[in-house]
Amino acid sequence: MRTDLDLELVALTKRYGQTVAVDSIHHLFHAGSYTCLLGPSGCGKSSTLRMIAGHEEVSDGAIVLAGHDISQLPPARRGTAMMFQNYALFPHLSVIDNVAFSLKMKGVDRDTRRRKAGEMLDLVHMTEFAGRLPAQLSGGQQQRVALARALITDPQVLLLDEPLSALDPFLRIRMRGELKRLQRELGITFVHVTHGQDEALALADEIVVMNKARIEQAGPAREVFNAPRTEFVARFMGGHNVIALPRGHFAIRSDQVTVTAPQAGQIDGRVTGIEYQGASVALTLLCAGDQEITAVLPEDRYFAKPIQPGDGVGLSWDEQNLHALSA
Numbered sequence: 001m002r003t004d005l006d007l008e009l010v011a012l013t014k015r016y017g018q019t020v021a022v023d024s025i026h027h028l029f030h031a032g033s034y035t036c037l038l039g040p041s042g043c044g045k046s047s048t049l050r051m052i053a054g055h056e057e058v059s060d061g062a063i064v065l066a067g068h069d070i071s072q073l074p075p076a077r078r079g080t081a082m083m084f085q086n087y088a089l090f091p092h093l094s095v096i097d098n099v100a101f102s103l104k105m106k107g108v109d110r111d112t113r114r115r116k117a118g119e120m121l122d123l124v125h126m127t128e129f130a131g132r133l134p135a136q137l138s139g140g141q142q143q144r145v146a147l148a149r150a151l152i153t154d155p156q157v158l159l160l161d162e163p164l165s166a167l168d169p170f171l172r173i174r175m176r177g178e179l180k181r182l183q184r185e186l187g188i189t190f191v192h193v194t195h196g197q198d199e200a201l202a203l204a205d206e207i208v209v210m211n212k213a214r215i216e217q218a219g220p221a222r223e224v225f226n227a228p229r230t231e232f233v234a235r236f237m238g239g240h241n242v243i244a245l246p247r248g249h250f251a252i253r254s255d256q257v258t259v260t261a262p263q264a265g266q267i268d269g270r271v272t273g274i275e276y277q278g279a280s281v282a283l284t285l286l287c288a289g290d291q292e293i294t295a296v297l298p299e300d301r302y303f304a305k306p307i308q309p310g311d312g313v314g315l316s317w318d319e320q321n322l323h324a325l326s327a
């Protein structure tokens, strides 16, 4: 459903000389949604984000926010705010002055900007660090400050460019919970660039998968994961096999492949690899036509009847779990 505050990309294009980084993409970001732009390195996701933010000129097309084309406005007048990968904090300013900086530039008086910055630090649970310099903070704390600094302008859309990539894996998982909480509390639109499938699945209401300057598939996170439309999306989202059957190419989730003793009417396979993953065990199987299939079994089921490399097995799946691929 469209609302007055949606963000829409209309035939948005970015060219750098001969390179087409973003090729006439269309997308509607619903107001108040959390969307991840996902794709491999060089697919055009950062260029897209930077064009929305106003840090990159648009070559063609429009960016419409709340009914207005914002593509020619300066960044500060767009209703968007950007949080950068390296946080870009001013090293010589205290935490509270970093957060208050954009209000100072706008000429807001000292008391008002201190009060507002204090509220933002509260929001990201950083009040006790207000007087410190960025160098005296951990990576996760710097990130909270960068978030507070982006949010102080009351944006309708917060743009996040690989916001978690500088954090260690443990902190990354904690901070993604924080991002989700913030987005829910503020109710504004978040657009988050990542090349991590897990991150996108954990955070996003909607996932936009980009490949070679175009949108390959967009939709609710569960739909993109469960029903990939192309081989690229199936492979990039992970957790799927792409199989060639006489009637076409299909994706099937690895945990929806059933492995039994060889039986008539099933596909024969041979176990070539076994990987213990904690809650599950992944079997790599070689089938007719040299097709490699991965089957993921709950660990209790695997260990009830362990299979060894070299064993012959029968593979089957429910037809309704096969997803026809268009390319």
Ligand SMILES: Nc1ncnc2c1ncn2[C@@H]1O[C@H](COP(=O)(O)OP(=O)(O)OP(=O)(O)O)[C@@H](O)[C@H]1O
Binding pocket: 016, 019, 020, 021, 039, 040, 041, 042, 043, 044, 045, 046, 047, 048, 195
């Ligand atoms: N300033 C620039 N000048 C020339 N080409 C550029 C410039 N910025 C990006 N490109 C090219 O545009 C394409 C898309 O780059 P972009 O940074 O948008 O991709 P990305 O998906 O964000 O990649 P990554 O995950 O590596 O950041 C790439 O081919 C890149 O080399």
